[in-house]
Amino acid sequence: MRWGLQNLWSDDHEGGYAVRHGGRPARDFGPAASTRAGTITDDLSTSADAENFFEKAFPCMFPYGRGGIEAVRRVNVDFRNHVRWALQYHDRRFRKHETFPFVSFGMLQRREGLQSAKIQMRRRDFDTVAAQLSTLTVDKLKRAQQEEENGQAFSDPAVRTLRKHVHAVAGRVVGCDSARYRYRSQIWSTCAVFGAPSAWITINFSDTHDPIAQIFAGENIDMDAFLRTLGPDRDQRGRNIAADPYAAAKFFHFMAKTVFETLFKIKVSQFQVSSDTGVLGDVAAYFGTVESQGRGTLHLHMLLWLKNTPPPEQMAEMLKTEEFRAKVVAYIRANMRAYVPGLESAETVAAIPREKDLAYNRPPNPNAADHAEQVRDFEVRLARSEQVHKCQIKRCMFPNKFGRLVCKRKAPFELAQDAFVTEAGKWGPKRLFGLVNGWCPHILVNARCNNDAKLLTNGRDTKNITFYVTSYAAKKQGRNYNMSAVMAGKQPQSSLP
């Protein structure tokens, strides 16, 4: 508001305001189609239809009261595109606003939910419900809409039945139940084509310390002549990211894409996905999900299917031969570690200083003469700082059924004098100190962040992980769809399960 007022008052003392709540609800679904198509006059601001939620609710974003999202204009600009444009606006006022990104995203999600909502019928109720539903008319649905808007219960029994017997599912809305079931079936169908996945990887990109994130947040950092001591300090970096969640999300996608393309050699273009030999082998397929932690930091989980992986029965057979096990062990040593010299015991680990913001760095330059040495040094410092687990009550320690505190991450982890795989497919990296969490060295060194890499040698791990990936991301959603709008706005479609 002040931006607009500063143009009017030279002394910047405009005084207080009493703002009365409006009596009419703001439409969630944008201006009515009739408004958008027909009534464009030369002076848009005088048109009664030109009232715009965004212009009124965010005067500091739209100081001239013009150009709001979905404002009436000669050429319509779609909601999603306009919000995307606003978030990229050069002065960052939209993306740094306390509520604008959330309000816009909430509206978008709700609309997507409604647009793709489908009505599903349970088979055993089908006949009775179908009969009752056939009595529904547009008027009844309109009345129901009225009732819902007034906060009343539906008076019509057919509408109540409809509500009781259908699931309003929103297939394209991230995080809803049906999306979760769809992910699950996508994983199983990928298994049907490529067999069991070979690896499970988690990456927690360091958005607060990575210099790339800071550049997205507007800091001027010369990555070609990067100096750790220059640029924003730790506190400032944290503030930059906290103030600009859009930059944090952009950083996450940039890093995920970069890791895919450079380390795993997976290239995703608009129409196809191609792959080549990457650090973990030839990737046949992958499945990734994005999760957010409590403070909003994003992390990536992914399942990887490698080419030329033997099917489970053959794998079980091959694991009985020493030759094949030696190959698997070599693979574990190269890609899934829990030890490097320096991480022998609590004492040796404590002797290495913990550097909290090592991510504020660049990966070692592959053209440097001492590259191998640099990587070795960097790996041990990163492993010490990012991969040593510390049990804390309420963070990972919870009482078990006997009332004893146990770590839900199962620390301390199993020790092993060397990387191993048994005939039964049980495997592990070399680990001399039990609180060291395994990592993938290529990810650790290049993304400079905490990560986890696991080999999947049997179907049981795959099953557990599939359920973890597909259920954790989406806790059961509350009933936040506008049911009457679904029922009135969409022709009910029934489908037998």
Ligand SMILES: [Zn+2]
């Ligand atoms: Zn723990």
